[in-house]
Amino acid sequence: MSKKITVTLKIWRQKNPSDKGRLEAYRLEHVDTQWSFLEMLDQANINLVREGNDPIAFESGCRKGSCGACGAVVNGRAHGPEKGKTLCQLKMESFEDNSIIVVEPFRAKAFAVIKDLVVDRSAFDRMLRAGGDILSNNDGVLPGGEGAVDKRDNDLALLAAACIGCGACVAACPGASALLFLSSQVSHLRLLPRGEAQKAERLLCLVEQMDREGFGSCVNQQECESVCPKGIKVTHIARLNRDYLAAYKQKSKRKTTK
Numbered sequence: 285m286s287k288k289i290t291v292t293l294k295i296w297r298q299k300n301p302s303d304k305g306r307l308e309a310y311r312l313e314h315v316d317t318q319w320s321f322l323e324m325l326d327q328a329n330i331n332l333v334r335e336g337n338d339p340i341a342f343e344s345g346c347r348k349g350s351c352g353a354c355g356a357v358v359n360g361r362a363h364g365p366e367k368g369k370t371l372c373q374l375k376m377e378s379f380e381d382n383s384i385i386v387v388e389p390f391r392a393k394a395f396a397v398i399k400d401l402v403v404d405r406s407a408f409d410r411m412l413r414a415g416g417d418i419l420s421n422n423d424g425v426l427p428g429g430e431g432a433v434d435k436r437d438n439d440l441a442l443l444a445a446a447c448i449g450c451g452a453c454v455a456a457c458p459g460a461s462a463l464l465f466l467s468s469q470v471s472h473l474r475l476l477p478r479g480e481a482q483k484a485e486r487l488l489c490l491v492e493q494m495d496r497e498g499f500g501s502c503v504n505q506q507e508c509e510s511v512c513p514k515g516i517k518v519t520h521i522a523r524l525n526r527d528y529l530a531a532y533k534q535k536s537k538r539k540t541t542k
Contacts, residue, residue: 286318289381296388317377341400347372352448357388362452362511390455393498407497414493437475444471446514453508459500464508467520484531
């Protein structure tokens, strides 16, 4: 049931990437508990603009949990306290009256803060481009039987493809690793027939680009899985590690035989 609450927001404000940044406090009254977290931020911005102040910069797109555009750390947790939800799906009913809510951007070396809660996640796009496309020389027609997909592999591929690239996994990882994101991208291609042929080359290129972007190492504490709004499992990281070791050995063997 809807009710009104009062909250104190401590929002990270940063004018640009070179600005030092700081937390600023705002008191917000008459917050409807059925509002989403982003609707609450909208109201905070309406108040700020009315007072002649600069509104809080934050990202949003579909506001349905599908696009991955939204994202911030709320009271120390990426996307906030509700498991399996993006920030735009988080309702204000998750907070008590007179709560203090600390809101910060996703923090990682590879995610530079652009302004306030907005970070540059273009490193993800560059990683995906480095992986290239699935190549095919048969004009889209697969030989008989080649297109058959084991149901277990198909289900795993679909689950991996659910990743929306929000970056919560990076923000939650103490090492700022992007391996959960990367492994989900690798899995949903590698598990299907057309992705098999280029899996080794694709994986090596992706990992090399990930290292160039400045992401950290996996610390095996599974924070990434716990905050992923789509439930991507760390088992994909284990599969990536196995495939990467095989691909690296294969590449080394080719070099020594030349």
